Amino acid sequence: MYAVILAGGKGVRLRPYTTALPKPLVPIGDQHAILEIVLRQLSGAGFTRCTIAIGHLGEIIRAYVGDGSQWGMSVDYATEESPLGTMGPLLNLRDRLPEHFLVMNGDVLTDLDYADVLRRHEASGAPLTIATYPRKVHIDFGVLTTDASRVVGFTEKPSMDYHVSMGVYGLSRSTLDHYTPGLPLGFDELVLDLLRGDNLPQSYAFDGYWLDIGRPDDYDRANAEFTTRKSLLLKGA
Numbered sequence: 760m761y762a763v764i765l766a767g768g769k770g771v772r773l774r775p776y777t778t779a780l781p782k783p784l785v786p787i788g789d790q791h792a793i794l795e796i797v798l799r800q801l802s803g804a805g806f807t808r809c810t811i812a813i814g815h816l817g818e819i820i821r822a823y824v825g826d827g828s829q830w831g832m833s834v835d836y837a838t839e840e841s842p843l844g845t846m847g848p849l850l851n852l853r854d855r856l857p858e859h860f861l862v863m864n865g866d867v868l869t870d871l872d873y874a875d876v877l878r879r880h881e882a883s884g885a886p887l888t889i890a891t892y893p894r895k896v897h898i899d900f901g902v903l904t905t906d907a908s909r910v911v912g913f914t915e916k917p918s919m920d921y922h923v924s925m926g927v928y929g930l931s932r933s934t935l936d937h938y939t940p941g942l943p944l945g946f947d948e949l950v951l952d953l954l955r956g957d958n959l960p961q962s963y964a965f966d967g968y969w970l971d972i973g974r975p976d977d978y979d980r981a982n983a984e985f986t987t988r989k990s991l992l993l994k995g996a
Contacts, residue, residue: 760806760877761799761857763849765799767814767839781816782864783824783865785978787986791993793869793972794824794865799993802830811865812848812856816841817832845946846941856932864926869969870991871927876963880929885961886953888929891922892969922962925969968992 766783783794794811801809809832810953813820817838823949827834849862859881863872871890880888896919924946934953939942953960968991972978985992 760804760861760874761808762801762806762810762861762863762873763852763856764794764809764811764863765845765848766820767812767817767842767848769874780814781820782818782972785972785980787972793868795830796868796992797865798827798830798832798834799865801873803994804872806861806873807832809834810852811835811836812837812839812852812854814842817837838942842943843941844943844948844977846935846938846949847942847944849930849938850942850944853932853935853940858932860930860932862928862930864971865893866972867926868925868992869965869968870967870988871925871965871969872927873927876927877929879963880931880961883961884896884930885929886895886934886958887949887960889950889960890927890963890965892925892965894921894923895919896921896989906981908978913933917975922964925965929963943979 762821766781768782783797784792787793787796798809809827811820811824811834813836817836821836824834837848839848843850847860849856849881859877861877876888876890898917898919900912900916902917903910904914928946934949950960968988970981970984972981981985
């Protein structure tokens, strides 16, 4: 099985932690970087090959990971000379991609079964499978429904349920056929294009442990929880 890890972003929201380190290498606990945890999880799930898309401070990632042999994987790299969006780096990799593969952000902390995501994607025939997570948003205000200048409905401090993208996807190479290598392509653009067609994306619903290490409070929470979650995230460690 093959995976692409997206690790080219600048991690602006996570500053000052990312001033000197790329976001996937910020430490979790006393011994591990996020990217190391991800690679160990992928290897344990049966993935043997991985490409890491690097950009900002990418040489530090290359020096840290090397060829991946320390985790029993074969790792190579794709360098972004300019920002290409979430999915843009894949277009330059098209010739080395298998027909079905996993794509994921390099800053995700989860016990998601990556292999099952890819198996379900391949079996579904969908162009894209999005791992999704339930979120409840509490609105701290009374919410009005209006029609022109008239108030026609009211809800006091409602809660709204959503399913959000976890930053982990099963993808088929043929889904990228109509896009131009070297041009930016965002996840949002790809999804909206697919929604306009007949072959819709599939959702892989997950309700286990998931943190997107995007903001300082998320990062602080990850470190606070890692000791108790380590056996879940790194089985056998």
